[in-house]
Amino acid sequence: MLFGDEPPAKIAFGTTAVNRPTFPTDIAHDCFGNGQTPLRGVPNVGPGSYNNEEKTTFRYVLDQQPMSRRGYTFNARTEMRKTFEVKNNNPSPDTYQMDLTRIPEKKRAFKPFNEISERFKARARSADVPGPGSYECDVKQNRQIHMLHSFGGRAKLIPAIKTKCMALNTDKCAVCQQAAIGDYYQYRNEVLCSKCFNFNWQWQEKYKRTYLQAFQKVRDCSSIHDHAGTSAKIQLSDDKLTTKLQRKEAYLSLYWA
Template sequence: MLFGDEPPAKIVFGTTLNRPTFPTDIQHDCFGNYQTPLRGVPNLGPGSYENDEKTTFQYVLDHQPMSNRGYTFNARTSKRNVFPTKNDVPSPDTYQMDLTNLPEKKHSFKPFNFGGDRLPSLAKRTKIPGPGSYECDVKQNRQVHMRHSFGGRVGLIPVVKTKCMPTNEDKCEICQEKPIGDYYQYRKEILCASCFNFNWQWQEKFKRAYLLAFQKVRDCSDIHEHGGTTARVQLVDDRRVKKLQRKEAYLSLYWP
């Protein structure tokens, strides 16, 4: 031998040394300094634990931590009522439908039930309207009209214009009566709702092309009180007025 009578140590690459097994041994790094390895019996299997005794509902009730002082976890001074367990409960089979007395199914005369009625359940529904009963020529992409400005705020264009005046002296051009509720106005011509609808249908005095220029208006008696003067007293909050205007603008898209 080159190095004497004694054989050299077989420690090349640590092949003959005892290799540490984790997590029972400690790692020689920063992670091993902060993380404590497992202690106890490392080869203990899951079947060695008494899970059937420690995890029962009765065991939890008997070994539930209680507080005699009235504070901390599960704080109470009186003993908790323990309800007895019930074992005489029905089995899952009792909730299933009894299939023993069902009538025997008839076999179809033709294979794959070829001679049966097609969609028999839908044929009996006579109250459902057909495809031709629906109105297809409806206006799509309806949007509320808004007032835009460059760099300014976006405002809603009200469908019904509110006329702020001390006393309402407007009269209908046809019936010469004071309109009740909302009415229509174009320049100085005024029409009540009934006369406007009558002329829109029969075109007695005004044509429909001319009636399109009329705008629906109303007086401010519901939101203001003038008392015969130009001064006004607010009767309704501005939020309710804006909410009503938004609702009217949306409903006007479907019921003009």
């Protein structure tokens, strides 16, 4: 460096020539500064710069505090303290009680100790309350839905009505020779509609009840799939709704056939 030349400015790494930014007022040039905004307002105001005489949390206002004329305070305040005004608009204790004037007076008994009153209440009629013999004592208790269990696997629901997936429903009743519509009954290759099944279950005209017990309730998949006359199927309803319907039918089948 030659004589008379000025020294170079020390501006490297933010030293004496450049003001260093501080976080409360300036934004830091990093990830922390991007996420945190700087403080707003006047940052150089200390705790002694607030106007405590104007805004305070003390019970009495400063200009209404009892002061001392002897030069010291606390237990020597000679000034008169401020008295609070008495409020007379509060409700009386009687307003919270029940108005007993509206309750009618009880009639006086004609005989002492109210001897003519009924000792026991009138018995309920048999039409209103059923008798002990009106209940079915032989009803099966603790009914549970039939589930298919496997070792180490999840339990699978056994549906009360079996769904037959077929492109075209060609099943016909073996008695009336009409197309099976809706829910019907099937045992092997023999099909019975609901009307003929209920008739034979009651009167046993063609089939005995022991043979009808082998029939299972089935239905076609027209409400779930759309085959359009082919082996392919188009989903019409959600699987969750189908599972919910199967659970409901399995539960109701425990009480109604």
